[in-house]
Amino acid sequence: MPQIGGGAGQVISYEVLSRAISSLQKTTNQDARQNQAQIPQQDFALDSTQDFTQDCIQATDKNTSKSKNTSKNASKNTDINICKTARPHIIFLTPCAKPFTQNDAKRLAKKPHIAFVCGRYEGVDERAIEAFADEVFCIGDFILTGGELAALCLCDSIARNISGVLGNSESLQGESFENYLLEAPVFARHIKGEKILDSFFTDFSTADFGFSCQASAKNDKNFVNFIAPSVYSKGNHSKISILKNDLAVCKTRYFRPNLFEKWKIHNPNNPKKKG
Amino acid sequence: MPQIGGGAGQVISYEVLSRAISSLQKTTNQDARQNQAQIPQQDFALDSTQDFTQDCIQATDKNTSKSKNTSKNASKNTDINICKTARPHIIFLTPCAKPFTQNDAKRLAKKPHIAFVCGRYEGVDERAIEAFADEVFCIGDFILTGGELAALCLCDSIARNISGVLGNSESLQGESFENYLLEAPVFARHIKGEKILDSFFTDFSTADFGFSCQASAKNDKNFVNFIAPSVYSKGNHSKISILKNDLAVCKTRYFRPNLFEKWKIHNPNNPKKKG
Incomplete structure (x- = not known):
């Protein structure tokens, strides 16, 4: 009408x-x-x-x-x-x-x-x-x-x-928006053999995560050789879990500052809260 | 993979x-x-x-x-x-x-x-x-x-x-999210004859808008006789425009408090900001 x-x-x-x-x-x-x-x-x-x-x-x-x-x-x-x-x-x-x-x-x-x-x-x-x-x-x-x-x-x-x-x-389990965090990045096993190269994520805890890396990644012709953080492939599931949580926090802080603030309130004792 | x-x-x-x-x-x-x-x-x-x-x-x-x-x-x-x-x-x-x-x-x-x-x-x-x-x-x-x-x-x-x-x-034009406001409510002309009944929206400026009305509306068996605010049908487009803006502000405050805060910042002189 x-x-x-x-x-x-x-x-x-x-x-x-x-x-x-x-x-x-x-x-x-x-x-x-x-x-x-x-x-x-x-x-x-x-x-x-x-x-x-x-x-x-x-x-x-x-x-x-x-x-x-x-x-x-x-x-x-x-x-x-x-x-x-x-x-x-x-x-x-x-x-x-x-x-x-x-x-x-x-x-x-x-x-x-x-x-x-x-x-x-x-x-x-x-x-x-x-x-x-x-x-x-x-x-x-x-x-x-x-x-x-x-x-x-x-x-x-x-x-x-x-x-x-x-x-x-x-x-x-462990999806985005659970406990006010985005999901940690995932990495697929390569079809070809992989090199160990950790530099890509070495500074994740202090640098902004995500697209801050993009420009340099695009300029680096060897980018396809970049591999996942070595912790991911070493089989220590406790360490993997801690790293994934840290990466999830970084990712949330970068992409969703509002969500990150909620996470800080609900996780007051997490060492990352000052980051 | x-x-x-x-x-x-x-x-x-x-x-x-x-x-x-x-x-x-x-x-x-x-x-x-x-x-x-x-x-x-x-x-x-x-x-x-x-x-x-x-x-x-x-x-x-x-x-x-x-x-x-x-x-x-x-x-x-x-x-x-x-x-x-x-x-x-x-x-x-x-x-x-x-x-x-x-x-x-x-x-x-x-x-x-x-x-x-x-x-x-x-x-x-x-x-x-x-x-x-x-x-x-x-x-x-x-x-x-x-x-x-x-x-x-x-x-x-x-x-x-x-x-x-x-x-x-x-x-x-005038869609939701323009200028940090949700769109004002719309009303269709009735197929049958309408009664003039303004009470539904009389107190919109002080009461919470929207679902606050729902319970009473559902209990009121004459709800179908409720009509749009009479200003809408009186043809004064300046008054209609003011009322639509006021309703949009109320609706935003009710449904989207975060958006409402942004609207207040961008419209510091609007009289509704204290509401």
């Missing part, structure tokens, strides 16, 4: 969204009835009981005795079902919102059902956001033509925190 | 990226030779001469006399061609980087050729980033399974700042 008060671009109206969300709710309930006997349990997104709605609790109660007998996975989570009758958790994507974070991704991975509402054109009527949104997020301080890509980012980021989505759950 | 120093997940190695980027460069050069006669000029992304490489300048020199005669658009930008021989501006997407912003989107819209390199698995060998990246960006403080969605977000955000991509260039 056109905007009240004028301005370029159309606004998605309350009425349109209201019909869409009602329709979603109906479909969800039909699915739930069809699925109740067929798929009483699944293996993912079963970790939380906190956010189940009353609908969900009722459905679970009716379902429990049956699912215990029919599901092969009944040994895990015997009293929790994916509850497709739960009202979807409705997330609006709009630039006027708080930024989505890794903590949100972990938290939302426990929701049984999320619906994303994406803005287009000039956005969504403010009253529709007030009426329908459980949460609103933006993904950053930039404008997209619509919320769809942002919603896909959220889907991806949330889904990978659901148990079983990533092949190796260790991949979730 | 496996990581040096151990850790879950594979790392994209220097060698793989080196071959990919060389191949990109070759393809770009071939395209350029083929296009030189056929498409000497296009209508978009022609605003900047700053970032053209030496290759580009040479190609332009050779091309100028021809393009002046053959292109219907020669009257605009007669001395600037899309330069497909320009080395692509290479952007890496990785969580260990500074966040992409709207200013970056505007700046990068002037580049003739951008190539995105997306991480997968545990990411890209740090040396490859040092060697090849012109810039590195993340889109926010959350982790994705790969950089592809982030790259799509950047594409979208950058492209809409290229002249002609949006149907109405006015849509680029």
Whole structure:
């Protein structure tokens, strides 16, 4: 619809969204009835009981005795079902919102059902956001033509925190934004034989990390022979861990000073805090 | 390749990226030779001469006399061609980087050729980033399974700042993040007749904006009858503009206190700064 008060671009109206969300709710309930006997349990997104709605609790109660007998996975989570009758958790994507974070991704991975509402054109009527949104997020301080890509980012980021989505759950450990640090740099083993050359990272603790090295690296024709810090390849995992933490701190200080300040507050005894 | 120093997940190695980027460069050069006669000029992304490489300048020199005669658009930008021989501006997407912003989107819209390199698995060998990246960006403080969605977000955000991509260039005005403010709320004209009811926004200047209203709004069964602030519909565009600015300030203070602090610094005389 056109905007009240004028301005370029159309606004998605309350009425349109209201019909869409009602329709979603109906479909969800039909699915739930069809699925109740067929798929009483699944293996993912079963970790939380906190956010189940009353609908969900009722459905679970009716379902429990049956699912215990029919599901092969009944040994895990015997009293929790994916509850497709739960009202979807409705997330609006709009630039006027708080930024989505890794903590949100972990938290939302426990929701049984999320619906994303994406803005287009000039956005969504403010009253529709007030009426329908459980949460609103933006993904950053930039404008997209619509919320769809942002919603896909959220889907991806949330889904990978659901148990079983990533092949190796260790991949979730030591990631960026854990404990207010970016991840330490990673290095791949070379296809060809490697030389030992440590100078590239010798001064990492005093020099700014990252693109400060770039100019000299680009001018150095032997750059491809640069290898990872030798500690990485010497097999002492305690030393590797310490070095990785130090590099993570340097990287955070260089790229994300705000995050670095938070890290200092939460790690007051770390020797790097004065750096 | 496996990581040096151990850790879950594979790392994209220097060698793989080196071959990919060389191949990109070759393809770009071939395209350029083929296009030189056929498409000497296009209508978009022609605003900047700053970032053209030496290759580009040479190609332009050779091309100028021809393009002046053959292109219907020669009257605009007669001395600037899309330069497909320009080395692509290479952007890496990785969580260990500074966040992409709207200013970056505007700046990068002037580049003739951008190539995105997306991480997968545990990411890209740090040396490859040092060697090849012109810039590195993340889109926010959350982790994705790969950089592809982030790259799509950047594409979208950058492209809409290229002249002609949006149907109405006015849509680029007054957006969120301009002048450190989120955009004011928008309201669609109702399909049905509207009642005048101002209470919803009466206290916007003292109350927190946005989700502070949500609980009461959801409990109010007449919420759908709430309408936009009456100023919006009275046709005084000066008053509308002032109210929109005030609402934008409130919204920014509520959702993005950090942005609000920046806005205060850049707008020291605005009466809302004490709010």
